[in-house]
Amino acid sequence: MTIDPTVSTKRLYIETVGCQMNVLDSEMVVASLRKDGYAITNDPKEADTILFNTCSVREHAEEKAYHNLFHLKQLKLQHPDKIIGVMGCMAQKDQKAIFDRVPYVDLVVGPGQLQQIPSLLKKISAGEGQQMAVSLDRKEGTAEDIRRSHETFDPLRDPEMRPSPGQAYIRIQIGCDKFCTYCIVPLTRGPEQGRSPAHIIAEAKVLADQGCKEITLLGQTVNSYRYRDAGKTTRLCDLLVELNEIDGIERIKFVTNYPKDMTRDLLEAVRDLPKCSRYFHVPAQSGSDSVLKRMKRGYTTGDYYEMMDRILEIIPDATVASDFIVGFCGETEEEFQGTMELVRRCRFKNSFIFQYSERTGTKGAEIYADDVPEEVKKRRNHDLLEVQNAICLEDNLPFLGRTVEVLVEGPSKWSLRKHQEGPVIQMTGRTRCDRIVVWDGNPRQIGQLLNVHVDDVSAFTLLGSVETFEVTPDVFPLSLSSSRR
Numbered sequence: 001m002t003i004d005p006t007v008s009t010k011r012l013y014i015e016t017v018g019c020q021m022n023v024l025d026s027e028m029v030v031a032s033l034r035k036d037g038y039a040i041t042n043d044p045k046e047a048d049t050i051l052f053n054t055c056s057v058r059e060h061a062e063e064k065a066y067h068n069l070f071h072l073k074q075l076k077l078q079h080p081d082k083i084i085g086v087m088g089c090m091a092q093k094d095q096k097a098i099f100d101r102v103p104y105v106d107l108v109v110g111p112g113q114l115q116q117i118p119s120l121l122k123k124i125s126a127g128e129g130q131q132m133a134v135s136l137d138r139k140e141g142t143a144e145d146i147r148r149s150h151e152t153f154d155p156l157r158d159p160e161m162r163p164s165p166g167q168a169y170i171r172i173q174i175g176c177d178k179f180c181t182y183c184i185v186p187l188t189r190g191p192e193q194g195r196s197p198a199h200i201i202a203e204a205k206v207l208a209d210q211g212c213k214e215i216t217l218l219g220q221t222v223n224s225y226r227y228r229d230a231g232k233t234t235r236l237c238d239l240l241v242e243l244n245e246i247d248g249i250e251r252i253k254f255v256t257n258y259p260k261d262m263t264r265d266l267l268e269a270v271r272d273l274p275k276c277s278r279y280f281h282v283p284a285q286s287g288s289d290s291v292l293k294r295m296k297r298g299y300t301t302g303d304y305y306e307m308m309d310r311i312l313e314i315i316p317d318a319t320v321a322s323d324f325i326v327g328f329c330g331e332t333e334e335e336f337q338g339t340m341e342l343v344r345r346c347r348f349k350n351s352f353i354f355q356y357s358e359r360t361g362t363k364g365a366e367i368y369a370d371d372v373p374e375e376v377k378k379r380r381n382h383d384l385l386e387v388q389n390a391i392c393l394e395d396n397l398p399f400l401g402r403t404v405e406v407l408v409e410g411p412s413k414w415s416l417r418k419h420q421e422g423p424v425i426q427m428t429g430r431t432r433c434d435r436i437v438v439w440d441g442n443p444r445q446i447g448q449l450l451n452v453h454v455d456d457v458s459a460f461t462l463l464g465s466v467e468t469f470e471v472t473p474d475v476f477p478l479s480l481s482s483s484r485r
């Protein structure tokens with residue numbers, strides 16, 4: 001990317017928490033600020049602008065964000081010119097209250113207004129004071145006005161800003177209209193809206209030209225994707241057919257799925273399209289019909305089991321991952337045991353398990369009491385995790401001695417922690433069924449599809465060695481491998 005020489009280089013520190021949507025939002029914001037002459041720093045003390053991209057899905061994530069902001073007080077006192085900004089879901093949810101709690105915050109920008117960040121930063125630098133840009137609340141205007149106020153921000157693809165050069169997220173849907181009673185996302189991200197297929201395909205082609213091999217399509221309920229134009233409706237399975245045609249793209253994933261919309265035609269499309277990963281993240285949230293009803297998830301455990309059968313009937317080698325909330329309002333021991341049973345029967349590749357966190361503004365907070373004691377939530381979390389981890393290990397064992405095809409992501413977390421350097425470091429990547437693999441390799445392998453022989457397994461990882469690898473060093477310059485945010 002060319003930096004305008006007339007603009008002096010400023011430094012940006014950005015910290016991102018939350019889901020993949022936030023990771024993609026940060027990538028986009030960084031790309032737009034780089035165009036304005038900003039360079040990235042990993043040290044807030046060196047930064048001219050400090051941005052926190054925040055999440056509101058659980059209280060803990062918000063507490064941490066406020067803690068980080070309070071922590072900056074001394075720095076801001078010493079350097080009043082430093083700009084401190086809050087973007088993301090907490091910005092949309094708390095709005096002006098952020099300025100009240102942390103008066104030295106300069107900028108609050110919701111996820112539907114990110115395109116304004118460069119101009120708002122200029123206003124702050126010009127001495128125009130605190131700036132805020134948020135979308136309309138869900139009862140604050142006509143449906144059309146509310147939709148318009150939540151804009152998708154997908155303008156630029158800067159290959160250097162991607163966490164891994166061979167992989168990229170593409171947003172295909174924003175917002176959510178499901179209104180599960182525990183969830184804040186429909187309030188922070190606004191109404192569900194599909195992006196135009198033409199934009200999605202164009203973006204995928206740009207990414208393929210940049211050497212990206214794997215795209216992950218993002219939406220809160222990505223398999224509910226619909227786009228209507230001139231009497232024609234495009235669904236996720238139609239998009240997959242078109243994306244599968246793009247030269248250079250080798251793998252296509254999509255997250256997160258809604259159980260009710262895991263339809264036969266979508267599964268058949270995945271089965272028939274060689275580039276689609278045989279992996280589905282379809283959160284069940286609970287294995288109790290009464291809890292699912294209180295959560296307003298719109299399906300029963302019977303529906304979920306039927307969906308599992310359908311997935312495995314159409315794609316026998318598919319793997320499925322799930323999310324669960326334990327300790328939701330009124331959850332009895334018997335209801336929790338239903339969740340344990342569902343995990344045992346479905347044998348998920350992995351499950352993300354969360355303790356219920358009451359969110360002001362949701363239906364759940366309004367009509368139910370958060371009455372499961374903390375220690376019970378903790379114990380259920382632990383018990384469910386134990387069952388899931390045992391399944392993970394059992395289902396990884398058959399991989400011993402097999403060779404798996406891996407898309408190389410980069411140095412493993414372990415090697416980054418150990419600051420491993422030199423020709424051989426521990427690398428990580430994923431199989432087509434989304435299992436994590438590590439092996440001793442070389443950063444030049446990043447972005448390649450490699451055959452890795454599995455020598456050992458743990459519950460979370462396949463440990464392997466590389467039999468053969470082709471090196472195409474001109475695809476990604478080595479420097480990219482160390483330019484993580």
Ligand code: SAH
Pocket residue numbers: 057058182183184185219220221256257283285323324325354355356357358359
């Ligand atoms: N759109 C995704 C989920 C987004 S939030 C979907 O519908 O599947 C990610 C996960 O956070 C959810 O799947 C749920 O398990 C968890 N979660 C959401 N709200 C929560 C809350 N109030 N307390 C605890 N966990 C919550």
Ligand code: SF4
Pocket residue numbers: 176177178179180183184185186220221258
């Ligand atoms: Fe939240 Fe439910 Fe929408 Fe997922 S489907 S984002 S859990 S409201």
Ligand code: F3S
Pocket residue numbers: 017018019020021022054055056057088089184185188189
């Ligand atoms: Fe969090 Fe917002 Fe994602 S609340 S989970 S960052 S959509």
